[in-house]
Amino acid sequence: MKIAVVALGKIGLPLAVQFAETGHEVVGVDVNADVVATVNRGEEPFPGEAHLAEKLAELVPAGRLRATTDYADAVPGADAVVVVVPLFVDEASAEPDFGWMDSATTSIGEHLTRGTLVSYETTLPVGTTRSRWKPMLERISGMTEGTDFHLVFSPERVLTGRVFADLRKYPKLIGGLSDAGAAAARVFYESVLEFDERPDLDRPNGVWDLGSVEAAELAKLAETTYRDVNIGLANQFGRFAAAHGIDIYSVIEASNSQPYSHIHRPGIAVGGHCIPVYPRLYLWTDPDATVVRAAREANTAMPAYTVGLAGGALGGLEGRTVVVLGAAYRGGVKETAFSGVFPTVAALTQAGATVLVHDPLYTADELAGYGFTAYELGTPVDAAIIQADHREYADLTPADLPGIGVLVDGRRITEPEAWVGVDRIVVGAGRRSD
Numbered sequence: 513m514k515i516a517v518v519a520l521g522k523i524g525l526p527l528a529v530q531f532a533e534t535g536h537e538v539v540g541v542d543v544n545a546d547v548v549a550t551v552n553r554g555e556e557p558f559p560g561e562a563h564l565a566e567k568l569a570e571l572v573p574a575g576r577l578r579a580t581t582d583y584a585d586a587v588p589g590a591d592a593v594v595v596v597v598p599l600f601v602d603e604a605s606a607e608p609d610f611g612w613m614d615s616a617t618t619s620i621g622e623h624l625t626r627g628t629l630v631s632y633e634t635t636l637p638v639g640t641t642r643s644r645w646k647p648m649l650e651r652i653s654g655m656t657e658g659t660d661f662h663l664v665f666s667p668e669r670v671l672t673g674r675v676f677a678d679l680r681k682y683p684k685l686i687g688g689l690s691d692a693g694a695a696a697a698r699v700f701y702e703s704v705l706e707f708d709e710r711p712d713l714d715r716p717n718g719v720w721d722l723g724s725v726e727a728a729e730l731a732k733l734a735e736t737t738y739r740d741v742n743i744g745l746a747n748q749f750g751r752f753a754a755a756h757g758i759d760i761y762s763v764i765e766a767s768n769s770q771p772y773s774h775i776h777r778p779g780i781a782v783g784g785h786c787i788p789v790y791p792r793l794y795l796w797t798d799p800d801a802t803v804v805r806a807a808r809e810a811n812t813a814m815p816a817y818t819v820g821l822a823g824g825a826l827g828g829l830e831g832r833t834v835v836v837l838g839a840a841y842r843g844g845v846k847e848t849a850f851s852g853v854f855p856t857v858a859a860l861t862q863a864g865a866t867v868l869v870h871d872p873l874y875t876a877d878e879l880a881g882y883g884f885t886a887y888e889l890g891t892p893v894d895a896a897i898i899q900a901d902h903r904e905y906a907d908l909t910p911a912d913l914p915g916i917g918v919l920v921d922g923r924r925i926t927e928p929e930a931w932v933g934v935d936r937i938v939v940g941a942g943r944r945s946d
């Protein structure tokens with residue numbers, strides 16, 4: 513098969529590699545010429561994805577995978593076009609911003625030929641595939657979906673950093689506009705993916721046809737909104753527990769020892785371009801979903817609450833020097849989309865603190881690009897707030913942060929024994945040391 517993968521980002525590039533590894537001819541299209549050039553050298557454009565570097569170094573020189581900025585070089589004659597261009601939510605209006613996706617869809621439509629399966633994998637509001645992509649592709653290509661080409665939605669559910677393992681582990685959900693489209697998608701995904709056995713599932717692991725594009729769209733929004741709502745609940749429990757001298761982590765461990773409880777972890781922020789965003793895509797079509805809205809509010813309140821913990825312990829933040837540890841939205845990922853670093857720095861600055869930011873994955877110049885002043889370990893500070901659970905932060909000691917009086921651990925990754933003599937506060941557990 514000839515396959516085009518549209519967007520060689522943190523998801524699209526590993527997908528292109530996966531498809532090439534299963535013996536197909538794969539061309540990746542990206543508008544970023546630097547990304548294309550890097551891939552064509554057989555190198556990875558971003559760090560952190562397990563096995564990506566070695567797979568690229570093998571597949572690209574062997575001519576099994578290449579990249580281009582030119583849709584005309586990738587889409588015509590393709591058996592399948594897989595689209596993973598990001599969709600954004602406009603911060604001010606809370607409306608989805610389809611800009612990048614519309615542009616990609618226009619380019620695909622201009623070069624689409626008969627017999628191609630087009631599969632959108634980007635997370636979408638329910639109804640988008642049918643009401644937006646179908647008419648757009650038909651108008652631009654001059655062809656008819658269902659007879660000339662097939663259009664399906666198949667959400668991508670993998671976690672960055674372990675994409676290749678997750679592709680084997682999770683059922684591949686699909687939804688078509690017709691039975692024939694769904695059948696074509698099944699044939700395609702069964703030929704490019706291999707699935708681990710999952711005795712824990714009621715159905716065999718593999719391609720799961722959900723019967724409609726809308727059901728497949730909702731499945732992705734449901735699982736991610738569930739995560740946000742669950743974390744929102746954990747954050748409310750955590751705030752209550754800390755106020756009552758209870759360690760929520762031991763409570764959650766106890767509650768989750770029974771099979772019907774899966775309470776997530778409280779923390780300083782819910783970041784990334786997925787979990788904080790998808791509930792808003794869901795709310796866009798179901799504005800009455802009060803549970804979803806309340807969880808969003810509970811989670812967005814956490815950075816200011818966490819800064820308040822530091823301020824309370826220091827007796828005010830005016831004139832204090834505070835370092836925020838972690839610019840990334842979670843540990844081990846070089847990504848700042850909706851990261852808790854932004855509201856945390858804003859709240860500290862507003863309270864009059866001098867704010868520094870540290871992240872092992874970012875250079876001082878990169879941090880300056882966000883308007884942050886970089887912090888070097890070993891420089892005196894009054895307080896530190898752990899924002900991202902980078903592994904390195906578990907090993908920090910007060911000697912790394914000379915003068916530190918207060919540590920607010922927003923991710924509960926430090927051990928109390930290492931912080932004797934420092935006022936250590938864990939979000940969700942307060943000052944308890946057990």
Ligand SMILES: NC(=O)C1=CN([C@@H]2O[C@H](COP(=O)(O)OP(=O)(O)OC[C@H]3O[C@@H](n4cnc5c(N)ncnc54)[C@H](O)[C@@H]3O)[C@@H](O)[C@H]2O)C=CC1
Nearest residue numbers: 519520521522523524542543544598599612616634635668
């Ligand atoms: N990052 C994640 O953890 C996950 C993301 N997803 C889905 O994958 C989508 C993509 O996410 P990432 O790969 O992380 O994004 P990314 O930000 O890593 O990469 C996006 C790429 O799209 C390219 N691009 C923009 N406009 C384009 C166009 N018109 N034509 C071709 N390429 C274009 C950019 O140059 C960039 O290389 C997300 O919106 C989400 O729906 C799904 C599961 C996990």
Ligand SMILES: CC(=O)N[C@H]1[C@@H](OP(=O)(O)OP(=O)(O)OC[C@H]2O[C@@H](n3ccc(=O)[nH]c3=O)[C@H](O)[C@@H]2O)O[C@H](C(=O)O)[C@@H](O)[C@@H]1O
Nearest residue numbers: 669670671743776777778779781782783784786787841842
């Ligand atoms: C494990 C999982 O299901 N992940 C899905 C998710 O991945 P992502 O990279 O966003 O990470 P993740 O969800 O762990 O953390 C988000 C934030 O919550 C915070 N977080 C997390 C867990 C918790 O208990 N508490 C908490 O505060 C955490 O600190 C972060 O700030 O979104 C992807 C996507 O839809 O595109 C899915 O494909 C993935 O399967």
